[in-house]
Amino acid sequence: xxxxxxxxxxxxxxxxxxxxxxxxxxxxxxxxxxxxxxxxxxxxxxxxxxxxxxxxxxxxxxxxxxxxxxxxxxxxxxxxxxxxxxxxxxxxxxxxxxxxxxxxxxxxxxxxxxxxxxxxxxxxxxxxxxxxxxxxxxxxxxxxxxxxxxxxxxxxxxxxxxxxxxxxxxxxxxxxxxxxxxxxxxxxxxxxxxxxxxxxxxxxxxxxxxxxxxxxxxxxx
Amino acid sequence: xxxxxxxxxxxxxxxxxxxxxxxxxxxxxxxxxxxxxxxxxxxxxxxxxxxxxxxxxxxxxxxxxxxxxxxxxxxxxxxxxxxxxxxxxxxxxxxxxxxxxxxxxxxxxxxxxxxxxxxxxxxxxxxxxxxxxxxxxxxxxxxxxxxxxxxxxxxxxxxxxxxxxxxxxxxxxxxxxxxxxxxxxxxxxxxxxxxxxxxxxxxxxxxxxxxxxxxxxxxxx
DNA sequence: AAAATAACGGAGTGGAGCGCTCCGTTAAAC
DNA sequence: GTTTAACGGAGCGCTCCACTCCGTTATTTT
Numbered sequence: 001x002x003x004x005x006x007x008x009x010x011x012x013x014x015x016x017x018x019x020x021x022x023x024x025x026x027x028x029x030x031x032x033x034x035x036x037x038x039x040x041x042x043x044x045x046x047x048x049x050x051x052x053x054x055x056x057x058x059x060x061x062x063x064x065x066x067x068x069x070x071x072x073x074x075x076x077x078x079x080x081x082x083x084x085x086x087x088x089x090x091x092x093x094x095x096x097x098x099x100x101x102x103x104x105x106x107x108x109x110x111x112x113x114x115x116x117x118x119x120x121x122x123x124x125x126x127x128x129x130x131x132x133x134x135x136x137x138x139x140x141x142x143x144x145x146x147x148x149x150x151x152x153x154x155x156x157x158x159x160x161x162x163x164x165x166x167x168x169x170x171x172x173x174x175x176x177x178x179x180x181x182x183x184x185x186x187x188x189x190x191x192x193x194x195x196x197x198x199x200x201x202x203x204x205x206x207x208x209x210x211x212x213x214x215x216x217x218x219x220x221x
Numbered sequence: 222x223x224x225x226x227x228x229x230x231x232x233x234x235x236x237x238x239x240x241x242x243x244x245x246x247x248x249x250x251x252x253x254x255x256x257x258x259x260x261x262x263x264x265x266x267x268x269x270x271x272x273x274x275x276x277x278x279x280x281x282x283x284x285x286x287x288x289x290x291x292x293x294x295x296x297x298x299x300x301x302x303x304x305x306x307x308x309x310x311x312x313x314x315x316x317x318x319x320x321x322x323x324x325x326x327x328x329x330x331x332x333x334x335x336x337x338x339x340x341x342x343x344x345x346x347x348x349x350x351x352x353x354x355x356x357x358x359x360x361x362x363x364x365x366x367x368x369x370x371x372x373x374x375x376x377x378x379x380x381x382x383x384x385x386x387x388x389x390x391x392x393x394x395x396x397x398x399x400x401x402x403x404x405x406x407x408x409x410x411x412x413x414x415x416x417x418x419x420x421x422x423x424x425x426x427x428x429x430x431x432x433x434x435x436x437x438x439x440x441x442x
Numbered sequence: 443a444a445a446a447t448a449a450c451g452g453a454g455t456g457g458a459g460c461g462c463t464c465c466g467t468t469a470a471a472c
Numbered sequence: 473g474t475t476t477a478a479c480g481g482a483g484c485g486c487t488c489c490a491c492t493c494c495g496t497t498a499t500t501t502t
Contacts, residue, residue: 017499022449045489056451057491067490116393155409162402163409169390173339177434180427181383185410187426188376188384192413205408206401213398238470243478266460277480282462 028053029060033074038110039174042071042117071114071121078111079130085109086137096150100190102141103164107186112168118217152195158209163189249274250281254295259331260395263292263338292335292342299332300351306330307358317371321411323362324385328407333389339438373413373420379430384410 032053036044046067050057064070089102106112135157142160145151167186171178253274257265267288271278285291310323327333356378363381366372388407392399 019449019499021498025449043489046491047489050451058451058493059449061491062449065491118394159405159409162406165392166390166406167387169387169392171336171386171390171438173438175434175437177430177437181430181434183427184380184425184430185383185387187423188380188410188413189406190413191423192409192411196417202408202412204405206404209398209402209405213396213402216396216398217392217394240470240478242469246478264460267462268460271480278462279464279480280478283478286462288461 025053025055025059026063029055029063030074030077033070034077034111037071037074038113039170041172042114042120046070068121071117072124072127074111075114075117075121075127076130078109078114079127079134081109081111082106082134083130083137086134086141089141090137090144095145095148096194099141099145099151099160099193102138103160103190104183104186106164107167107182110168110170112165113170115165115168115217123218150195152193152199152204154199154204154208155193156208158211158213159204160193162209163193246274246276246280247284250276250284251295251298254291255298255332258292258295259334260391262393263335263341267291289342292338293345293348295332296335296338296342296348297351299330299335300348300355302330302332303327303355304351304358307355307362310362311358311365316366316369317415320362320366320372320381320414323359324381324411325404325407327385328388328403331389331391333386334391336386336389336438344439371416373416373425375420375425375429376414377429379432379434380425381414383430384414 029049032055033049036049036052040048046060047057049070050060053060060070064073085102085105088105089098092098092101138160139157142151142157146153163186167182167189250270253276254270257270257273261269267281268278270291271281274281281291285294306323306326309326310319313319313322359381360378363372363378367374384407388403388410
């Protein structure tokens with residue numbers, strides 16, 4: 001949201017009339033696309049996006065030549081928003097509070113549910129770059145918490161990613177209670193993530209997850 | 222799995238030839254359906270189930286007049302398996318270990334991913350009954366842990382359900398690392414669920430979730 | 443005010459996918 | 473050899489979706 005507005009105002013040197021309508025539609029389209037695809041999944045019909053935006057289908061296709069293009073744009077915006085959340089987290093004085101904010105914000109934003117596009121959309125260089133930037137910032141958030149000794153030592157950055165990914169998966173039919181439920185569950189895992197004296201007695205099972213998973217997810221089918 | 226085999230052997234008084242093949246197909250069909258629908262979602266094509274079972278589509282439709290019927294049957298079996306997990310949990314001496322086993326087993330079984338059928342399938346009396354039985358047993362598992370003081374006091378049975386439901390949501394494209402990742406994450410929330418001295422300092426946010434959510438999920442759209 | 447331009451909406455098109463049926467085939471039972 | 477029972481899968485009809493085409497509407501230009 002913040003990002004969308006920021007970007008557009010920066011490159012809108014005062015338009016009027018039809019051009020103003022076009023500029024407005026750009027924003028409404030992007031916002032609608034984010035909402036539709038994150039709640040209904042990436043195979044939601046394009047028509048739903050246009051409808052949600054209060055815009056004709058043609059107006060959508062005038063901007064994005066194809067559904068894939070729109071999805072690619074959305075993932076880049078999502079990565080940038082993750083980056084923004086990480087920056088905000090680093091601005092929080094307390095390392096633990098910062099990490100909590102990061103996780104909560106990413107989960108609330110919830111575009112991890114775009115993951116279903118993994119196989120269906122080509123991975124552009126722009127997406128890769130945005131992803132790298134975002135990963136780097138997240139790494140800083142986690143590393144700082146580790147240094148401060150507030151995050152359990154056997155939890156890695158990728159564990160944090162997995163938490164966010166898992167909680168970004170939304171129910172197919174959203175209910176009014178979902179947000180509350182999600183909050184409680186996230187609080188639960190954050191509590192589990194906190195460094196404690198007895199951590200060594202209950203170590204995380206299995207082996208630390210690797211980043212290769214994501215290659216497998218995006219590149220192969 | 223266990224249940225499937227149990228049920229069938231009990232009502233198979235020695236058949237031979239074609240009848241034996243038919244009986245075998247019954248099992249393979251059910252197993253295949255479970256696998257396909259829990260991994261690919263409830264809108265996976267029926268043909269995929271038949272193919273997975275190594276059986277013609279007609280053989281499937283000879284047993285279940287409709288896809289909906291098959292899904293209804295599957296949810297009943299799932300509920301029974303949840304019940305079985307609860308019974309096993311109660312058989313474990315230690316209340317905390319019992320609860321952990323229950324959660325882990327339900328998550329590993331993972332038919333919570335059948336939830337997408339919520340809107341699309343009529344809720345039969347058989348399903349309701351199986352659900353009630355399952356809920357009751359789960360309640361016992363949680364209550365015992367509460368009585369023993371090993372489960373944080375502000376976590377309810379429905380919180381536990383929500384955990385299971387959330388972790389039953391699987392990635393669209395399963396990777397080889399998923400099982401390991403899930404294990405770690407579940408360990409994390411179980412750690413958060415454990416009763417601790419400082420629980421009062423970090424209470425679960427929001428209000429305790431209610432069962433009404435499920436009505437909303439299954440009855441309304 | 444008329445012509446040109448630019449953005450708009452949405453009906454329509456082509457094609458893919460899916461639930462389910464129909465029928466020719468195969469193998470056991472008699 | 474005939475009947476019976478279970479089988480497999482091609483194909484039908486339908487829905488749904490990405491995308492296009494074109495008539496309309498609003499703004500800008502002359």
